[in-house]
Amino acid sequence: MARHARYDRKTALEKAVGLFWEKGYHGSSMKQIEQALDMRPGSIYATFGSKDGLFSEALAAYAEQGGRELAVHLKNFDSIVEGLQDYLRSIACSCGDEHAAPSRACMIVKTLLESSNTHPALAAQANSILAAIEHSIAELLEQARARGELVQSADSRRLARLLQAQIMGLRSMGERNLDPEAMQDLGDDMAAILDRYRTQH
Amino acid sequence: MARHARYDRKTALEKAVGLFWEKGYHGSSMKQIEQALDMRPGSIYATFGSKDGLFSEALAAYAEQGGRELAVHLKNFDSIVEGLQDYLRSIACSCGDEHAAPSRACMIVKTLLESSNTHPALAAQANSILAAIEHSIAELLEQARARGELVQSADSRRLARLLQAQIMGLRSMGERNLDPEAMQDLGDDMAAILDRYRTQH
DNA sequence: CTCCTTTTTGAACGATTGCTCAATTACGAC
């Protein structure tokens, strides 16, 4: 063995997530990345291979963290549906804080829209992440239906897509900097959409 | 008078809309713009001032065209609410065609997400366009409420934001390349959300 | 035709892009 690695891969990735989430792929230059990670180009390329590679890992890390956040929210509720409704409301609420997160919008959606016609590899990755999220939401809803929270006629996969579209719309609206009150109303209205599919009104 | 202008400003703008809508601001280089407009840099700068200026005009042109499309849809329906519902379904349907438009997603939302933390001027323009759209939807809904299409308790401005978020989510989902059938279901489900606020049954 | 005006052209600018690699530095083994 010889010299220690000065940089922790995980914390470097977190900083990369912060920058890329805020400014996007094309909006983040290597010079800004060097500054954000406090690493020189050689170290960055030795560790992550390329800007593309770094972004790809950052996107994956972001998605994993997002999944954990949803899971935490659900643990606080006996009812799955109520957990999902609270999740929507909490997104709406967090969009009130100005600079709480690097961006109010979802990094995955930002990446999808930015790269869909310019960077096929990134678009494919964003797409597969969104498909995975859709699938896990569908599983949650199917579980909720089995528990009797949802009406039997509810199509869990179809409802999952509706729910995912709500999240996309909600978080994109967050970038508009509306009144916190308006955002909260929006979160409530989206949560209310789920009531349509519940057994007890 | 002397030499004629070889380029028509309006058709040049249409071509610019096509490129920028597809690839975004950072994703469209001046070289690509020159090719798309069939203009040399000098002419472009003489006509539009800068890449920023061209993008700004293209975004405004896109928004205007989008407004006209909504107006056309509404003309086909006696009921405002049914017109809006059909508008949602038609968006979902047009996301089925692969290369009908430069992009399935909305150029205004793409611009907002891309520029919110990198290009304040563009973000402000996208924001004001979205505010204007929200306002005109709210006026439509208020009109619908006055006509008795919507329940008296409906808050038209709040409902307008819910509707706008639906459109954002729907068109962003379009970039995912789902089955046309899934997109159509999504459009139907979003249209059904409006039923909650209608008077009859 | 000859002027005069206006538009178009494209070579070329300085700045920035993502990226490389030889030199330097820092640590563990001995």
Next chain:
DNA sequence: GTCGTAATTGAGCAATCGTTCAAAAAGGAG
């Protein structure tokens, strides 16, 4: 201490970025 290995550095690469401007081209007026 000396040596060997691995990580870090940063000057600098070729390419591309958005942009400029003097020169060329194209029409109308006389």
